Amino acid sequence: MTTNDAIHQHADLANSTAAARATAATNQTPKEIPRITSGDLMQQKRELEIDHAGRIYRLRITQLNKLILTA
Structure with missing residues (x-):
């Protein structure tokens, strides 16, 4: 396995892990x-x-139609 292959394999694994986490979330x-x-x-x-x-x-409700909550 070349260094380039290892880098691509690592990137693929990282991407699939991120996709699995996003799906689970x-x-x-x-x-x-x-x-x-x-x-x-x-x-x-x-x-x-x-x-x-x-x-x-x-x-x-203010004159500009915003809400303000005060204590």
Whole structure:
């Protein structure tokens, strides 16, 4: 076996290993993250308060239609 053959064999092995890892990663069942629209959350209001562990947070929609969460 020449050095060139060994290099190609090593590259082929590395590529097949990487492909197997990618396939295994995509075959795992992802945990679904619940999604709610901002409209459903805000209920036609521009601001709401969230009580988290006894602390009040304020979620607001800005004039540029961005969300800001403050403590």
